[in-house]
Amino acid sequence: MNCFTYKNVTYTCKKCNWSGMGNELAFGDFSERFSIVDMECPKCFEFIGSWVPPTIEEVKEWKKNNNNEPTEWDNRL
């Protein structure tokens, strides 16, 4: 999963066949140690994917390559 785009991507759960946008997914475990966010199916909590919060440099780089579009990470800059 890409932390900048996962919310606008459609995912399908291979367990219960749920299908929907990334912003409908449920948050699973968050590992403080590795800073990885797991996303789960909102219906059966099957693991769908995970993403890593971007560094400030990655946010800058992404905005540069995407017409400076606002991201939810802007407040970290």
Ligand SMILES: [Zn+2]
């Ligand atoms: Zn499911």
